[in-house]
Amino acid sequence: MTPTSPVLTMLQERFRGAIVETHAFRGDETVVVRKERLHAVLQFLRDDPRLRFHFLMDLTAVDWPERRPRFDVVYHLYSLAYNRRLRVKTQVDDGEAVDSVTDLWKVANWLEREVFDMFGIRFRHHPDLRRILMYDEFQGHPLRKDYPLRGEQPLVPYRIQPRDPWRDPDRWKPPSESDPETT
Numbered sequence: 001m002t003p004t005s006p007v008l009t010m011l012q013e014r015f016r017g018a019i020v021e022t023h024a025f026r027g028d029e030t031v032v033v034r035k036e037r038l039h040a041v042l043q044f045l046r047d048d049p050r051l052r053f054h055f056l057m058d059l060t061a062v063d064w065p066e067r068r069p070r071f072d073v074v075y076h077l078y079s080l081a082y083n084r085r086l087r088v089k090t091q092v093d094d095g096e097a098v099d100s101v102t103d104l105w106k107v108a109n110w111l112e113r114e115v116f117d118m119f120g121i122r123f124r125h126h127p128d129l130r131r132i133l134m135y136d137e138f139q140g141h142p143l144r145k146d147y148p149l150r151g152e153q154p155l156v157p158y159r160i161q162p163r164d165p166w167r168d169p170d171r172w173k174p175p176s177e178s179d180p181e182t183t
Contacts, residue, residue: 004024005024007084007086008024008029008031010048010051011031011041011044014044015033015037015040015044017034017037018033018034018037018040018041019031019032019033019041020032020033020034020091027085028085028087029084029085029086030086030087030089031086031087032090032091033088033089033090034090035073035092035096035098038090038098038099039099039104041088042101043104045077045086045088046077046105051079051082052079052080052081052082053077053079053084054079054080054081055105056075056076056077056101056104056105056107056111057076057078057085058074058075058076058111059073059074059075059101059108059114059115060073060074060076060111061073061074061115061119061121061143062074063144065144065145065146068093069092069093070093070094071091071092071093071094071119071121072089072091073091073092073098073115074087074089075088075089092121094120097122097124098122098124099123099125100112100124100125100127102123102125102126103125110132113126113128113129113130114133116130117131117132117134118133118141118142118143119141119144120141120144137153137154138153139153139154
């Protein structure tokens with residue numbers, strides 16, 4: 001756990017008990033943070049003028065079904081000012097929640113919803129935590145490694161899609177009062 005980059009050294013000094021592990025190899029810097037301190041560490045990385053990780057490039061998860069805690073939640077940050085990337089990980093078990101970072105980066109709203117939808121990881125204080133890729137009646141989380149390969153999903157009733165005015169041949173015709181799609 002010997003940091004070899006200035007960013008990792010700074011994190012080790014500032015958050016002594018929160019950093020579980022660090023490593024750097026050929027410019028690929030990673031820090032593993034305790035989930036209780038994750039939000040504070042990410043806010044420091046964003047707000048400190050020596051770091052300025054203002055861009056959350058991606059947020060994803062990795063499923064390790066044999067390990068406890070089962071999941072790694074992974075944040076990929078980028079500093080435009082210093083052209084530097086950093087991977088921040090935290091570990092969470094099935095049924096536990098991670099603090100949302102939507103107050104730090106607005107893009108986290110959709111990224112956290114995707115992780116919730118695909119892995120079932122909940123984000124505490126998320127403004128709108130619901131499925132984003134799968135339909136509401138979908139059962140399970142398809143990127144978990146224990147998800148059945150041939151799992152069958154319940155049939156859902158056909159949903160009538162609203163008319164697309166750009167593909168409708170009568171798109172320039174104003175709707176009539178008896179048109180059922182406009183009422």
